[in-house]
Amino acid sequence: MALSVELRRFRYYLDASAEWGPALGTGASAPACNCTRRKGIALKLSRARLRALVLVASAAALALAISGPVSTAAVTPTGKTEVISMELTKGKLKFVGPETVVAGDQLEIVSDTNPKQVGPHTFSLVTKGSLPKTRKAQQSCFTPKKICFSIAKWHGFNPKTEKITKNLVKAGPAGWSTMGSNSKTGDSWFSGETKKGTHVSQEVTAEPGTVLHYICAVHPEMQGEVEVVAPVVPLPTPAP
Numbered sequence: 032m033a034l035s036v037e038l039r040r041f042r043y044y045l046d047a048s049a050e051w052g053p054a055l056g057t058g059a060s061a062p063a064c065n066c067t068r069r070k071g072i073a074l075k076l077s078r079a080r081l082r083a084l085v086l087v088a089s090a091a092a093l094a095l096a097i098s099g100p101v102s103t104a105a106v107t108p109t110g111k112t113e114v115i116s117m118e119l120t121k122g123k124l125k126f127v128g129p130e131t132v133v134a135g136d137q138l139e140i141v142s143d144t145n146p147k148q149v150g151p152h153t154f155s156l157v158t159k160g161s162l163p164k165t166r167k168a169q170q171s172c173f174t175p176k177k178i179c180f181s182i183a184k185w186h187g188f189n190p191k192t193e194k195i196t197k198n199l200v201k202a203g204p205a206g207w208s209t210m211g212s213n214s215k216t217g218d219s220w221f222s223g224e225t226k227k228g229t230h231v232s233q234e235v236t237a238e239p240g241t242v243l244h245y246i247c248a249v250h251p252e253m254q255g256e257v258e259v260v261a262p263v264v265p266l267p268t269p270a271p
């Protein structure tokens with residue numbers, strides 16, 4: 032609104048630039064009519080003014096964008112806990128989880144299979160490009176310089192003892208936030224080798240708009256993704 036009014040004024044100044052020069056003090060002692068020059072100055076001033084207006088307008092929009100979500104995000108996570116479970120269904124191991132999770136909510140990972148039957152799992156955040164897509168790539172995933180092997184190293188895997196020393200790997204900011212790759216550690220959880228039903232829960236701290244990709248380093252065909260979405264903020268009631 033304000034900007035369009037200013038734009039109208041700006042156009043007015045352009046039209047009226049011949050008279051506008053002296054008012055700004057550029058022409059009081061200038062020759063009687065250096066009209067071309069005066070228009071040029073007025074035009075430059077107007078352009079500068081427009082730029083300033085645009086800057087002010089975008090700064091205002093930015094301030095709104097910053098103050099809006101930030102002030103409300105702290106109070107509006109739904110307080111829900113979303114669950115991603117590791118399941119064995121019709122002979123297939125898979126992750127079962129939601130398509131979206133609200134930033135600031137809890138994301139719980141539950142191992143619903145018996146590790147003595149199918150082995151342990153990991154829930155490991157990795158970049159999309161790190162996911163082994165083909166069957167061949169999945170079969171060679173647990174070899175040096177491949178993502179499943181890298182994930183094992185995040186967990187302190189010792190190839191000699193074949194033991195894991197760290198069950199929960201925290202990378203980047205606290206909470207589920209960081210996708211890893213062969214060259215960067217990501218957030219990851221190892222479900223353990225003794226019993227069914229182990230679980231872990233952390234806050235989702237990745238930015239809204241992020242798609243978190245995950246994989247199980249033990250069964251690389253187990254893959255999934257969840258999109259982090261911003262909390263829904265009720266619109267302020269318009270002033271009467």
Ligand SMILES: [Cu+2]
Nearest residue numbers: 152247249250
């Ligand atoms: Cu698995």
